[in-house]
Amino acid sequence: MIEEKGILEFLAEDLGFGDVTTEALIPEEIKARAVILAKQAGS
Structure with missing residues (x-):
């Protein structure tokens, strides 16, 4: 399971210059579209 800190780090690396x-x-x-499904609450 990816922790919230990890997710925030993944997002932070794209700030500033964007996703190079x-x-x-x-x-x-x-154009793209995505659906994100969680198997259980809090995951």
Whole structure:
């Protein structure tokens, strides 16, 4: 299980310059959508 601290660190690395890897590899005109499902509350 990923702890909240880990999630915050993952998000923080994209602040400032944005997600450099994604910007380099994915054309700006590409659209995406996602659904995130938790198997149980609090996970």
